[in-house]
Amino acid sequence: MKILVTGGTGFIGKALLPHFNHEHLVVLSRNPNRAYQQLGHHIKVITCLDELPDFNDIDVVINLAGEPIVNKRWSDRQKEVICQSRWDITRKLVEKIKASTNPPHTFISGSAVGIYGDQKSASFDESLEVNNADFAHLVCRKWEEEALAAQSEKTRVCLLRTGIVLAKQGGALARMLPAYQLGLGGPIGSGEQYFPWIHMQDMVKGILFLLKHPEASGAYNFTAPNPVTNKEFSQTLARVLHRPHILKTPAWLLKMGLGESSTLLLDSQRALPGRLQEQGFHFSFPKLEHALEETLS
Template identity: 35%
Template sequence: MKIAIAGGSGFVGTALIDELLKENHDLYILTRHPDKYKRRENLQYIGWLTPDSSPEQNLDGLDVFVNLAGESLNSGRWTPERKRRIVESRVEASKEMNRILSKLPDKVSVIINASAVGFYGISDHETFTEASDSIGDDFLARTVKLWEKEATKSRSYSKRVVLTRFGVILGEKEGALPMMVLPYKLFGGGKMGKGSQWLSWIHIHDVARAIVFCMNNQHIQGPVNFTAPNPVRMDKFGKEIGTVMHRPHWLPVPPFMLKTMLGEMSILVLEGQKVLPNKLAEEEFTFTFPTLNTALHNILKENSHV
């Protein structure tokens, strides 16, 4: 297939490219700086979101458009300026995606657009599936709704639109896990906040595999929860890190300290929601890492002595 990926140099995009190249697809990575990258077999970089770029000229016959572009949520304190960039970068990317698709002679088979479980809002007792309404009015919930509203306009240009609502993605060097593991490396790990908040997580390898699964499965459309089938509460998450790394889980981090350090961004670790991947389960997607223990052993194997 001929596949365009916006945001291909990021955490999820890099893993997805590796997965797709195994199947010899033709990949076109949309970037503001195509000259920074070297063209490889089945992989080329083309410019977008600059005044002189016209990526549609290279995308005739496109089968799939994957939009992962946008300012990272955990790239720093949520100042007013960063919040503005978080929102505008995603809306801008979605608008440009739709402009590109409108210029192509044929509809694409499927559009995969990044989203987040933040859509649902925060709760210690609710269980959310793709059929759940949002109960959230925090910054993240409002932002995700804006992303999805803009992305769903692409239905005019495709046979299917899939909104991948990512949970907390676990990987070795990027995402939230390195920050969460650091205190344990220093023998200072412990409960973060009240500890009862839910963490709906997923291994980066399963993220990439599930995106490819959604590309290939024509029954899947609309929102899809990208979370492992076994979410855990935050205190359990910390204990598992300690067990795998052979480190103590003993030094609590009080909420006020995290709020002081992270500001509004502290919601990412102090609050959560229990989100289940019902659509992936219904279509019989098999997780390589369905449990937190197996995921952490894989990611932290150098420190776990396994």
């Protein structure tokens, strides 16, 4: 099987690619030297999709590329970077898929639970349809629309609506750890907003599950089956680290510091992985405390 991956040197990509050691891997990267150093020399690195005349000999495309959405304040310029880093590469991949006479049989493309917007305390699965003007929703909706254009009798499309991925190296948890290790951690805002999370091992395992099940297509929530509030998450993290849990960050301070991007931390998404579980996927880490203990051990 030949697999093309975008975002292979990113947070999830670096965890996923070692599981394809015996596959023929092609990775799209702007920095080939870094890609080879991080991923090994058994892969082929391309810097532009035009280096592939077509996708006729590609079996699977996994699209994980995209500017991190939480690293910087959302200026107009940064919003443009966030959007185009997702939409443009997805559109180009779809064009290549549609132009191939023997296209890849599977296209797995990223998205996020941000597509659902703020749902307060209501739980929901992939059947929830939302249409609002939130930036995160608009980014994800257009991202998914671009990817779904590849759907055909020859190509199935799976969308990864990802929550907060837990791993020690990188992602939201790595940014939170220093404060918690100093005993300065605590809930954000009211703490009542739901925090959809997933262990990195289940993230990778879920992608492999979709690859192995040709009947799988459409949107999938990549979130653990037991979402918790931000307060519960914060208390559990402090307990696992054996640190005090006495401080909190007021919403007004977060909004002042982060502006519009503070919605990523203050919005509530009690997202459930309905379709993954219905199709037989079993989570290795369904409960938060076990997930954090394993991650931080």
